[in-house]
Amino acid sequence: MKISNRRIIFWLLWIGISAQLFSVSFAKAADKENCLMCHKYRSNARIDETGKKRNFHVNEKLYNRSVHRNISCRDCHTYITKIPHDPVTQKVNCANQCHIRPPFAQEKFSHKKIIDLYNESAHGVKPDDPQVLKDALPNCKFCHLNPLYTKISEKRVAYKETLARCYNCHPESGVIMAYKHITHRLRKRTSRSSRKIVKLCTKCHGDNVLMKKLNVSKKALRAVDTYNRSVHGKLVRLGSQKAANCINCHASSALHDINKRDNKKATINKDNIMQVCRQCHKNADQMFINIAVHPEAVHSGNPIIKLVSISLGLGMYGSVLALVGLLLLETLGRRKDGARLLLKRGTIWYGKQKSKSPKNK
Amino acid sequence: MATTFETALKPFPLPAETEDEGYYTYVEEVGFIPRDIFKYVASDPMGDLQRFSTHIVIQHTLFFISFLVLASTGLPIYFSDVFWAPYVISFYGGIDIARLIHKIGAITMVITSMYHLLTIMGGTAIKIFRKEFDLKRTQIPRLKDLYDLIHDIKYFIGLEPYRPKMEKFMYKQKFHYIAVTYGTFVLTAAGSALLFPDIAAKLLPQTIGKILPPSMVGAQSFAAFFQDLARLMHADEAILALIVLAFWHWINVHFVPGRFPLQWAFLTGKITREHQIEEHFLEYLNNLKEIPEEREYMTRLLKEKGLGPLEEKPSKQKKCTLSDFPRIN
Numbered sequence: 001m002k003i004s005n006r007r008i009i010f011w012l013l014w015i016g017i018s019a020q021l022f023s024v025s026f027a028k029a030a031d032k033e034n035c036l037m038c039h040k041y042r043s044n045a046r047i048d049e050t051g052k053k054r055n056f057h058v059n060e061k062l063y064n065r066s067v068h069r070n071i072s073c074r075d076c077h078t079y080i081t082k083i084p085h086d087p088v089t090q091k092v093n094c095a096n097q098c099h100i101r102p103p104f105a106q107e108k109f110s111h112k113k114i115i116d117l118y119n120e121s122a123h124g125v126k127p128d129d130p131q132v133l134k135d136a137l138p139n140c141k142f143c144h145l146n147p148l149y150t151k152i153s154e155k156r157v158a159y160k161e162t163l164a165r166c167y168n169c170h171p172e173s174g175v176i177m178a179y180k181h182i183t184h185r186l187r188k189r190t191s192r193s194s195r196k197i198v199k200l201c202t203k204c205h206g207d208n209v210l211m212k213k214l215n216v217s218k219k220a221l222r223a224v225d226t227y228n229r230s231v232h233g234k235l236v237r238l239g240s241q242k243a244a245n246c247i248n249c250h251a252s253s254a255l256h257d258i259n260k261r262d263n264k265k266a267t268i269n270k271d272n273i274m275q276v277c278r279q280c281h282k283n284a285d286q287m288f289i290n291i292a293v294h295p296e297a298v299h300s301g302n303p304i305i306k307l308v309s310i311s312l313g314l315g316m317y318g319s320v321l322a323l324v325g326l327l328l329l330e331t332l333g334r335r336k337d338g339a340r341l342l343l344k345r346g347t348i349w350y351g352k353q354k355s356k357s358p359k360n361k
Numbered sequence: 362m363a364t365t366f367e368t369a370l371k372p373f374p375l376p377a378e379t380e381d382e383g384y385y386t387y388v389e390e391v392g393f394i395p396r397d398i399f400k401y402v403a404s405d406p407m408g409d410l411q412r413f414s415t416h417i418v419i420q421h422t423l424f425f426i427s428f429l430v431l432a433s434t435g436l437p438i439y440f441s442d443v444f445w446a447p448y449v450i451s452f453y454g455g456i457d458i459a460r461l462i463h464k465i466g467a468i469t470m471v472i473t474s475m476y477h478l479l480t481i482m483g484g485t486a487i488k489i490f491r492k493e494f495d496l497k498r499t500q501i502p503r504l505k506d507l508y509d510l511i512h513d514i515k516y517f518i519g520l521e522p523y524r525p526k527m528e529k530f531m532y533k534q535k536f537h538y539i540a541v542t543y544g545t546f547v548l549t550a551a552g553s554a555l556l557f558p559d560i561a562a563k564l565l566p567q568t569i570g571k572i573l574p575p576s577m578v579g580a581q582s583f584a585a586f587f588q589d590l591a592r593l594m595h596a597d598e599a600i601l602a603l604i605v606l607a608f609w610h611w612i613n614v615h616f617v618p619g620r621f622p623l624q625w626a627f628l629t630g631k632i633t634r635e636h637q638i639e640e641h642f643l644e645y646l647n648n649l650k651e652i653p654e655e656r657e658y659m660t661r662l663l664k665e666k667g668l669g670p671l672e673e674k675p676s677k678q679k680k681c682t683l684s685d686f687p688r689i690n
Binding site for chain 1: 597
């Protein structure tokens with residue numbers, strides 16, 4: 001077989017590019033404080049006083065591919081001041097400023113903007129909330145401690161071609177990350193798959209015991225069940241990236257402005273919901289937005305629908321039973337003509353007559 | 362193939378022995394046809410007599426394939442929480458591809474339905490034009506079908522000696538045809554609403570919501586009501602259709618005695634002679650009228666058995682009719 005030179009060059013290039021990509025993804029973390037000296041060991045774990053297993057192992061490879069790879073450990077674990085360090089009693093505060101100064105900005109980086117937004121949302125803790133509610137509300141870490149090793153794929157985007165443009169001015173190694181950082185956010189609302197978002201919100205909103213304790217509205221109590229029953233929910237459960245997940249509808253691109261329906265700022269507020277649906281349903285109008293996206297079971301509510309449902313059910317069982325009954329009757333009835341199920345003889349009339357003649361009484 | 366079964370032919374007695382009216386049907390130039398002759402005729406399993414035109418065979422094939430594709434992509438979505446659903450979806454290469462395939466299936470089904478409507482309307486028009494149209498040979502239900510059903514049930518439980526003499530389409534087939542027509546209509550309408558909910562909501566004028574009493578359509582607008590209805594109907598109709606097809610149509614057509622491994626009519630468009638005589642006797646008489654070879658065959662067979670045509674024409678009073686010839690003496 002003849003392999004053209006062009007093809008060989010293509011494969012060599014391809015191997016080269018993928019090797020490049022890998023080398024970038026495993027870039028060294030900013031472990032200036034050398035914390036990994038101890039924390040890279042998998043045996044760095046113990047069972048604590050309450051009998052819970054604790055794992056202090058930090059997987060370097062995974063860490064180096066995480067979003068926080070460029071942040072030094074002590075930017076978050078600020079309370080560690082010496083090495084070897086004292087037993088840790090404090091928690092990480094997501095509002096910390098870190099030592100990274102992002103491009104286009106003067107101050108050091110922090111999540112302040114998101115935290116402000118978040119504190120105003122339905123999930124933010126308000127001073128006069130009862131204690132049960134305070135305990136139940138999610139903090140940043142509840143939603144973000146979930147490991148995010150695999151981002152949803154961007155296979156279908158012709159990204160190598162576009163990226164090549166950046167090499168005109170920037171060195172390859174750095175700009176790939178920058179490019180991904182930007183384009184990924186242009187294309188996708190979230191880095192998690194829709195299924196993972198639903199799983200995240202379900203952890204609390206699907207927990208009926210917890211929600212009952214908080215005295216949420218009936219709609220809110222059944223939100224996950226009803227969503228799962230909807231076509232959006234079914235498609236997402238099967239892995240669709242196109243159907244709406246909770247974040248698509250309940251948050252704007254700020255991602256954390258999840259509010260109650262009657263809040264003017266809520267995306268699901270009557271005044272804003274049309275924009276939400278129009279992300280995907282271009283022709284959404286005033287009529288459309290009334291369609292239930294958290295549909296209740298068909299039997300509750302509308303009497304016509306209930307009637308249709310019942311009659312369809314009756315029709316189904318009725319006709320199936322009647323038809324199968326007729327079929328059995330026919331099969332048995334035709335036996336006296338000699339029609340029996342014999343595998344051998346095929347489609348013709350078979351089976352011996354019982355009587356000698358067709359008509360012999 | 363046909364000759365293989367010639368041995369099945371056995372002599373049977375002269376018409377004189379029977380007591381039943383209608384046991385023999387006299388057809389001029391052919392002879393006395395006993396009602397249960399179907400047990401003695403030669404039959405090619407692939408079919409002897411034309412029943413469906415090529416158009417119908419193509420339509421059936423398209424409909425059949427698109428139905429299976431639709432059911433196998435739609436059911437896992439509806440039952441998305443059941444363990445087998447993800448496997449079926451991954452078989453199709455992911456949910457978004459399965460959705461696309463579902464839509465292609467739907468379009469195929471709609472086009473097939475249109476094609477079918479065109480052919481039956483065109484065919485009927487041509488028949489009317491040639492003055493060949495016969496209502497009895499169509500799928501249109503008649504009162505006779507009800508009587509046939511009752512007659513048939515009586516036969517099955519032993520109250521009637523023979524099955525009814527039925528037209529080209531018997532009661533079962535007419536029922537099924539209506540069910541499929543209705544089901545396709547509902548599935549298409551509801552499916553369009555699921556596929557283009559925004560357009561459906563636009564098309565449905567708000568006035569409909571105003572005409573119906575608010576308690577009937579619920580507090581929300583008519584669009585919301587209709588969407589709820591579409592969600593319900595689409596799934597329920599589909600499941601109903603699948604169950605009827607799998608548990609009745611297939612068994613009824615292919616698995617019952619006498620038809621067992623397969624009835625090839627859905628590919629060849631031809632029905633076997635014995636089946637035609639057993640369940641579509643009146644259509645068989647039409648065949649005798651229209652197909653010279655068939656007439657020859659039957660004449661030969663009847664002559665062999667001593668049931669050939671009368672030598673002389675019977676007297677005026679004794680004029681034989683096709684459907685109900687009294688026994689001769």
